[in-house]
Amino acid sequence: MREKTRRKGRVDAGKNRRGDAATRGRGEEERSYLVLSPRPRVPVSPRPFLICVIASVLLLSCTRERREFRQAPPGARTETLSQSDLHPGGYIPAVQTKNPAEENAPALSEGKRLYEWYNCSGCHSHGGGGIGPALMDNKWIYGSDPANVYETIVEGRPNGMPSFRGKIPDYQVWEIAGYVRSLSGLVRRDVAPVRDDHMRATEAPAETTPEHPKGTGVPKSAERPQ
Amino acid sequence: MRMMKGKLLTQRGALALAAAWGLMLSGCGGVNSSLNSVGPQAARIEKLWWLMFYVCSAVFVLVMIALFVSVIRARQDTATRVEIPATDEPELKPEPERERRMTRVVVGATAVTVLIIFVFLVASFFTGRAISSPLYAPQNVLTIEVTGHQWWWEVRYDDATPSRMFTTANEIHVPVGQPVLLQMTSRDVIHSFWAPNIHGKKDLIPGKSSTLYIEVDHPGMYRGQCAEFCGHQHANMGFYIIAESPEDFNRWRDSQAQPAVSPVTDSQKRGQQVFLTSTCVMCHTIRGTLAAATEAPDLTHFASRQTFAAGTLPNTRGHLAGWVVDSQSIKPGNHMPPNSLESDDLMALLDYLENLK
Structure with a gap:
């Protein structure tokens, strides 16, 4: 159907080839929308459609961050990390635990x-x-x-x-x-x-050396245990 | 046939209207109702309410009558009107008599409206002034500090003797017939104190003290509610005002000022140890023990309260067990963490808490 109309449009344009400028212009205009579809008389711009698509894609990111109220089922005693040994000094655990x-x-x-x-x-x-x-x-x-x-x-x-x-x-x-x-x-x-x-x-x-006023250095409690 | 259908429809409509009216009226009475006042302040508010109700009802009926009359008159006009051929310009016939009459009606109605609003203004001004002060006995005022938390009420009774000061939660005992000054503030967000049978609403604002005078004339237990949206469990932030005779009140006050009773049975002793060595101790206070944190309700005389979790649950063993183990399934978002206790420990803890009379 569409193919047929397109051909017809070409034929129309061809007919007007030798007409004056105004007639030719109208013929081309007619063809441009005939190509899109046989019925509408207004050319459709793809812009609103594109905007809708982009907007709906953007909306996908609007999920709210979940807040869990029930952290663990009752009765399940779990300690995800239990290390009984004390390790003074810069202790680095064997496995990097993710929080x-x-x-x-x-x-x-x-x-x-x-x-x-x-x-x-x-x-x-x-x-x-x-x-x-x-x-x-x-x-x-x-x-x-x-x-x-x-x-x-x-x-x-x-x-x-x-x-x-x-x-x-x-x-x-x-x-x-x-x-x-x-x-x-x-x-x-x-x-x-x-x-x-x-x-x-x-x-x-x-990493800079902080300028301490004289007499007060790192607080006693923040010093490394000897 | 058609007429019958129409009739049926109107009948059904009338029925629905009556049902809706009945439903609306069922809200007017009993618990949480300002039309069931039990104190002088609430009585003043109720009087003002009825004044506004009657006047506004009369105005509404008059307006409706005027509307129907005008609609019917307009219909009669169109029925008897002679068909006038349509022209481009509307025909304007000055009717000075009619215009004068209409002006008189509009001016009269405006004057009456202004007068009614002025009467309301004066009445509400005097009501507001009367309820913001102790009405009858300006001396002999009992002072209670109320602090709003997400989502419960901290209640503290002041006294000249420090040993007679104490803190409780969610239940406010007051003596009948004595004016009570509530000094209120909030620890986190804005809450609003509202016991409809006793007084109007008053906001609790963090960092600011707001005051409210209440008085209850009839003994009883009256429910109140937070009336300012304050988070997840705003709806379950209730409280009770318990009005009792001065003798009963003094007896209650003396018992509340005492430290918690010591555990007697082995199970209760174990329960106390469970309480003091688990997460409970991080937020709750039991006077007489080492537990002294103030982030959650004071449990010194927990068993003397009729409800817990801010009026959410009746204070029974079963409800308490469910609450201790997994309060998030009962009141999601509240600040109490789940407690995974061994069943023996839980039973001991319940024995201990139930003994805190």
């Missing part, structure tokens, strides 16, 4: 809430440190990997850090560990909590 909470913004903001609730801020302040070492710098006495931070919370560390084994549910320890790492910018920026009423490091500070 699932670090990929989930609601989990990290929960970690931020729990950091206050379980009174981590009592010693570490809002990352600036006080009784305990600062958490927003790049000095990690016991390692900066998620597994190291997890172990520090669960097992405790010498010189004051208590053990929270059995006191904090496993999934919440991971959330807190994720938040602690986000304090020094070790977590992806779009996941880390942004609304803060207190000081916060956004990126890992560059």
